[in-house]
Amino acid sequence: MRVMQSALNRATTGVLSVIQRFLVLPNQITFSGAGSTQQLCDHIHRLGHKKVLLITDKILVDLGLANRVVEGMAGHGGEVVIYDGVLPDPTVAMVNDGLALVKQHGCDAIVAMGGGSSIDTAKGVASAATNGGIEKLIGILKVKQDALPLFAIPTTSGTGSEVSIAAVISDPETHQKGVMADPKIVPQAVALDAELLTGMPPSVTASTGMDALSHAIETYIGRWSNNQVKSLSGTAIKLIFDYLPKACENGSDMQARESLALASYYAGLSLNDGGVGNVHAFAHQIGGQYKIPHGVAISAVMPQVLQLSLKQAGAKLAELADLIGVASAGDSEQVKAEEFIAALRNLQQEIGMPMTFSQIQTQDIRGLVKEALKEAVLYPVPYFMSYREGEQLIRQLQET
Template sequence: MLYKTMVGVNKHLNKLISIGFPQLEVGSDTLLKAGELMAAAGATKVLIVTDAIIGSMPMTETLCASLSQSKIDYFIYDEVKPNPTIAAVAIGADLFHQHSCDAIIAIGGGSPIDCAKAIGAKIVTNRPVRKLAGKLKVRKKLPLFMAIPTTAGTGSEATVAAVISDPSAKQKFAIVDPNLIPDYALIDPSLMTGLPPHITAATGMDALTHAIEAYIGTYQNPLTNKFAVQAIEAIFAYLPTAYQNGENIEARERMAMASYEAGCAFTRAYVGYVHAFAHQLGGMYHIPHGLANAVLLPRVLELLYPSSKKRFAQLARIVGLEDGQQFIDAVDELNQQLNIPKAFPELIVSDIPLLTQRALAEAHGTYPVPSYINQQQGEELLKLFLV
């Protein structure tokens, strides 16, 4: 099969690409270090990339105060929406030049961080955003870049990818390049204590999806397995607590680190069908990415289980269970604890063939899936989520 040949070739090429890590700063009030770190790295004016909600919160004031204390000027771009678009990236790049910035700080969830990555990529390549889709199209170091996640889910502060939406095509695409990894990642659990439970749930399951898909894919290796196992253990142990008691700082920090570790795993071992279908649902209906992953995850695992029983048995042992089906049941139970829905009210029957076609094209062209599903299987999968 051509897909298998492509994945095999990409696996060997993947080993030749050096993927680094950001300088990691972890702990409550780590945000206060932002100005000092950026000043030491030579920043003089920063483009702060965020959304309107985060931009209006005290954490952004704290960030700005830290920059000012270190004599760094800044401009705030706070118009990023969920599923950032090509236009949002272009506006951000224009603002970077207009205000003579020399560094970027993203503060927020995966959308501001991905948008900031794409802004940096557009700045250094001076190419249309759509032409950066795919692998290794950037090839230049981004401007000095710091990521400050405010959710524990995307792991974008540790990854080589930025996912951008093309509203005209109702699709998402990924820009993938090692240069997208931030120079600094500040993980401050105190920024996450006010997250609403439903966002805690969806982002936490997003991180779990990253770790599981990295672990069962054919690109997995001892390093990615280590990160994935640590993330899976922590998520099962701490996500229910973070959901039930958002002020629990230990649970927040452990979930934040799990998100980072899952990011380290999947940026080297990639993801799979859950993400491929979630991207299409997000592009077509604007369903939040973490929520789409959470709803899809147990049903996709059921589809893959018969061909990957050994790997699923290993997943079961990670969380103290005996076999792969018990692990899938545990994922289902975790979704139930977190009040994750079982269907997508937005899903339209007539869209299912196109959604499946696009998802399989993404998965088979990019991801080292453990086994292959066909168009009919994909359509039957999506029908499970009709209301």
């Protein structure tokens, strides 16, 4: 079974890597630092956009943060229509609601403000506005016409959706989570505005930071890793180890917030070339089955996956131990790799991430492993696990 799936994994990712080589990614403009929302509004004005649809959620409207875009555009005589109906796990219906506002008000651009859900919804609306219904755009490279100009202001530091070619739009009727993947849905410009991040609670800071860290580690050790990917993901990993505990301890630490916003952005950039791996394949199943937030599931799975990948990814994990400064000069590659995993566990403990879950039922394990291995076939994993290893991995996540 493992031999067949491993061969299928090599063949599938081989084809995907050829497709990926021909993708032309847009040159995104990045505004960074406290107050950069205004710089983004100035930029949107310079491009000549007069009426934008702001896609966000009710919390950001109530906190007054959405108003920064309204005021930023009003200063230039621009108008902002607000869609604040975004909820976690964006749906086809949310995209259609946003699309109706674009048509009703004749909006000429879209701004997404929020976490991955708002940005993914906006990607759906921007592409559906110029290509017809969202349903036919779900899949790989289905967006034929350029999307409506799209801009993003992330208010969490984790998903990397502000720079990625992907969006996840679910259909509650079919219970399907559809992935759109197309360079045409990458926002043209983003604002990494640390002022908007200070209100994020420590638990969300911790779990979204773990998600960003997993993107960076999976791309660093994955089979599509190259010098550019390693440069982006290595920078993200160092920033997260240095600043995530500080941001969890003091949410108003602007240097920590700016550093994590950049780390999430770099990790997201590395995803476009590097792809995710076993951590996401397993975390998606656990998160989906038991409604565990993505970053929380990711965090618990990550050290287990790295431990199982020691043989194939040991050299790269040893490089990461050197990078974050936990290795000694005389240590062997094996020791350094294990030191990196130990440092990861220490970081997770320091910021209070759970390592086991009471929800995991023994009778579910078989199905979870089968689905995780099926998903992993699509990813450039450094090591394709056997069923038994997958089973052992999930058993270690069970609360005893």
